[in-house]
Amino acid sequence: MSDEDEDLQVEAPDLAEDDPMRAFLPASFGKRSKDTDVAAQMDRSRRIVDQNRAQVVKPRDRSQGSGSNLSSDSDGDSHDSSDDSDDEDEYPTSHQMVMKTHDRAVTTLSLDPAGGRLISGSIDCTVKLHDFSSMTPTTIRAFKSVDPFESKRSAASAEAHPINHIEFNPLAGGVFLCVSAHPQAKIMSRDGNVLAEFVKGDMYLRDMNHTKGHVSEVTTGAWHPTDKNICVTAGTDSTLRIWDINNKRCQKEIVVFKSKAPGVAGRSRMTAVAWGTAAQGGSNILVSAALDGSLVMWSGNGPFTRPTAEVREAHKPNTWTGGIDISSDGRMVVTRGGDDLIKLWDTRKFKEPLVSVEHPSTSREYPMANIKYGPNSTSIITGSRTGHLHILNPGNLRPEYTTPITAGVPLITVNWHPKINQIVTGSANGEMHVLYNPATSTKGAVDVMSRAPKRRHVDDNPEFTTDMSLGLSGESIVTPGALSGARRTGGSGRLKDPMKPQVPQQTPFMRSQPDAKHISENIPLSRMLHEDPREALLKYADVANKDPMFTNAWKETQPVTQYAEVSDDEEGPDKKKTKR
Known part of the structure; x- marks a missing residue:
């Protein structure tokens, strides 16, 4: 290198340190790699909750009385905002990831045992499958949408079935139970393929013990806690049916509920069911709720001829009890009824509720609203009509933490996954919120928000x-x-209606099609499409009489029609005589 090259200098513009033009000047040569600022992405997903709308109850207040009213919690009376950071560490609610993949209300959702796949069902009659491993902050969407009954629906039929309940198998995450408003439940793979469809029973049989399947709508279902091949479904035909997923032609066991309420003729719709694990080596328990207000418990291992315990009018009759769950030790049962009450029951003294609190119900509009135990049964979570998430104490049902998710829109379904420590909610506006805490949650939404944004x-x-x-x-x-x-839609400015068919947009190919004038002038006989056929035939009536084309060979031998001459005073053969 010569001395002249060393003396060469590149002239740079003389700009001040705070000049905004410096942001557009290159700092180095070659391709520059952009590093993702994970901390900044996490900070953008932090939930901004008005402290006046979120209620926090300190842990020392949990031992107070059990007579609590949860309807006042949704109004948002703030007790102490100084402990918000402590509650954010205790509950995974500090950050959120919003998912909008359904057109209508999300009625049910479930996570696989590993927490990597989320499935959701809606009133729009579809099941959406989401995979956290394939999402980025800019591509939060479902990788597949499935209509379970699309193959049975004809082209001219508008029959559709909303999804009532879906649940992954807790012992084998490769399959899930799909229950819709139809007599036949389905077993589907984690990729959305139908593996088995349970048989439909004979609706003309009066005795439900002789039918091979449900004869009316199935409302919900649950998996066996220890056997991955067994599940139970509850129907409006007043039965619970236990199935072996390897034998779809007939149920394994049938449990017929005989209602004792007056005026129901011994039948009542089964609205909720839960199958709990054994308590200290005991037998499993099967608990179900009916529309007549009854709460019935059976031994999970059978026989199912007679219930172990039954509580009549556990909730108000003719109100839909859609939420029911059993604690991890099998001793406690929590129910959420359509009578605006949440009740806690002890399976060892299954006669009266231990605790009963008020809670605004959504069962009138969305009867599939649920209530679930948290990890290790240390909390109980549920939604409310006002769009708030309630975390309750499992001993006295007092609210420990209340936060708005979709304010003003009912929160229908909730789920708290124990492995990834994240809460997933579904609302009536079609949104799903994945709540998490970067410090205590793993995988799931944490991995999604840690990835680099994908260019569209x-x-x-x-x-x-x-x-x-x-x-x-x-x-x-x-x-x-x-x-x-x-x-x-187009230029109307109105929101799309999911119930109306979408009008396809005009493509460039459609715009290049010839107009009607060109067709009428250049295509032979094209005008006959708009011509009245009767008038066209009458034009040739005189020609057919004068020069017949098909009857000309025997024109001379045609018979002559003769009519009798009848005057106006005479009665012809077709005139009837007037009766006097």
Whole structure:
């Protein structure tokens, strides 16, 4: 290298340190790699909750009396905002990931045992499958949408069945139970394929013990706690049916519930069912609720000819008890009824509830609203009509933590996964919220928010994508209407109605089609499409009489029609005489 090369200097613009033009000047040569700021992405997903709307009850207040009213919790009376950080560490509710993949209310959801796959059901009659491993902050969507009864629906039929309940097998996460508003439940794989469809019973048989399957709508179901091949379904035909998923032609056991309430003729709809594990080596328990208000418990290992215990009018009759769950030790049962009450029961003294508190119910609009025990049964979670998530004490049902999820929109279904320590909720507006805490939660939404944002491809469908690129990457281009909240039709400005068929947009190929004038002038006989056939035939009536084409050979031998001459005064053969 010569001395002249060493003396060469590159002239750079003389800019001040605070000049904004420096942001557009390159700092180095070659391709620059962008590192994802994980901490910044996590901070953007932090939930911004108004402290006046979130209620926190300190742990020392948990031992107070049990007569609590949860309806006042949703109004948002703040007790102490100084302990919010402690509660965020205790409960995984500090951050959230919003998923908008359904068009209508989300009625049920479930996570596989590993916590890597989420399935959800809705009133829009579809099951959505989500995989956390394939999501990024800009591609939060379902990888598959399944209609369980699409193969049975004809092209002219508008029959559809909302999804009532879906649940992964806790012992074998490769399959899940799918229950819709139909007499036949299905066993589906984790990829959305139908593996088995249980048989439908004979609806003309009066005795339900002789039918091979449900004869009316199935409301819910549950898996056996220790046998991966056994599940139970509850139906509106007043029966519980235990199935072996390897034998879909007939149920393994049938439990017929005989209601003792007056005026129901011995039958009542079964609204909820739960199958609990054994307590200290005892037998499993099977608990179910009926529309007549009864709460019935059977021995999970059989026989099922007579219930072990039964509570009449456990909830108000003719109100839908949709939420029921059993604690991990099999001793406690919690129920949420349509009478705006949550009750706690002891299986050893199954006569009166231990605790009963008020809670606004959503069973009138959404009867599948549930209530679930948290990990190790240390908490109870449920939603409310006002869109709040309630975390209750399992001993006295007092609210320990209340936070708004979808304020003003009912929160229907909740689930707290013990392995990844994340809470998933489903609301009536079609949104699902995955609540987590980066310090205590693992995998799931934590991994999604830790990945680099994916650039949107031209083939990506914005209808199934939650766009967060505005807050994550300044170089991303967002087209008008690409945001999930701006789903509008053509130029009308009205929101899409999921019940109406969508009108296809006019493509360039359709615009290039020839007009009607060109068709009428250049295509022979094209005008006959708009011509009245009767008038066209009458034009040739005189020609057919003068020069018949088909009857000309025997024209001379045709018979002559002769009519009798009848005057006006005479009665012809067709005239009837007037009766006097």
